[in-house]
Amino acid sequence: MKTSAAKLAASRAARPPADPGRSSDLPGPKLLEIYRTMVRLRKFEERCYQVYLQRKIGGFCHIYSGQEAVAVGMISLLGPQDYVITAYRDHGQALARGLSVKACMAELYGKATGCSRGKGGSMHFFDTSVRFMGGHGIVGAHVPLACGIGWAIKHQDQKGVCLCFFGDGAMNQGAVHEALNLASLYKLPVVFVCENNGYAMGTAVARGAAEENIYLRANSYKMPTCRVDGNNLFEVMDVTGGLIRRAREEFQPSFVEAVTYRFRGHSMSDPGSYRTREEVDAHKARDPIAQVAQHILKQKHAASGDLDEIDAEESASVEESVKFAEESPPPSPDALYEDIYA
C-alpha cells in the first residue's frame, strides 16, 4: 500500500490548529545546530548500516534514516528536566537527546564504553543522566512506562514533560490504548508521538488497522490529537511546541501522529519486497534534511560550503566513533552479574 503525496496532503488538512509556533523564524545559529544534529543522525545510521554488513556488529538493528525531523525537531524543544522514551528504532532519539556518537557506536559493538555498557545493543540505548529512558524491544510495551514517568513528573512537581515515541504498528497493541486512557484520566504530562512510517515490518498501515487515520483513534481518549508532516521540521516543531507547553503547564497529555517514511528496510534482514523502488524514491525526494538545508540557504543563514563543512565534520566524528568502538574493551565477565534486578 502506497503512502501517496495526495494522501499526505489530505492528512494535513485534517490537522487541527494547535497553538502553532514559528520555528521557521528560528535564529540562524539555532537552526544550524538542528541541521547538524539531523546530519549526525543520518551519518551515524549510514555508517551503522555498513559496519553491520561487514559483520562487525550483530543482533537486531533498525535504521532511522528518513525520520530525522521527528526526533530532532521534537527533542530540540526539550530542556534537561524532560524525559524521552522510545522503542527499538532508538539511535535517532538517543543522539538527538545528546548521547555521544562514541557511546552509541560502542553500544552497537557491545563494548564496555557503550551507553548501556555494551549489554543493551542497538535496541536498548539508555542514559538516565539525560533522562533518556530507552530503547525498548517489545512493540508498545514502553508506552505505559511513559505514564509512570508522567506520574513521577507530576507528583514530584518536576515541571517537565515526557515525550514517548512509538510506531504505527504499536498503535495496534492493547497496552498503548490502556496508556492513552490512563494518561487522560490522570492528566499526565506526556506527549505521545506515533511515528507513522507507513509500515510495521512489511505490513502497510491500512492492512493492520481498521482505521488507518491513526490520530483519529486517539481522539476517543479526550486529549488533543493531531497529524503533522513528519518530514517537515518546522511543522513538527510548531505543533509539538504547543503540546509540550500544555503538558508542562496544564498536565494536558496529547497525541501527535507524525507521517514520515523510513528510507531503509525494517531491520537489517528486510528484503523490502513489500514496497517498490519508485515508492522509496518518491519519499527520498522529500528528504527532511534536504528540506532544512534548502531553507537555510534560502534564508541566507549559511552558504552551501558551510553546510558541506558540517557534513564533513559529522562524518569525521562518526569515523572516530568507529575507531573508538573497535578499540574499546568488551564488558568484563564479572559485569554479567551487575545491573541485574531480581
Ligand SMILES: Cc1ncc(C[n+]2csc(CCOP(=O)(O)OP(=O)(O)O)c2C)c(N)n1
Ligand atoms: C509484542 C511484539 N510483537 C511483535 C514484535 C516483532 N516486531 C518487531 S518490530 C515490529 C513492527 C513494529 O512496527 P512499528 O510500530 O510501525 O515501528 P517501526 O518499526 O515502523 O519503527 C514487530 C511486529 C515485537 N517486537 N513485539
Ligand SMILES: [Mg+2]
Ligand atoms: Mg512503522
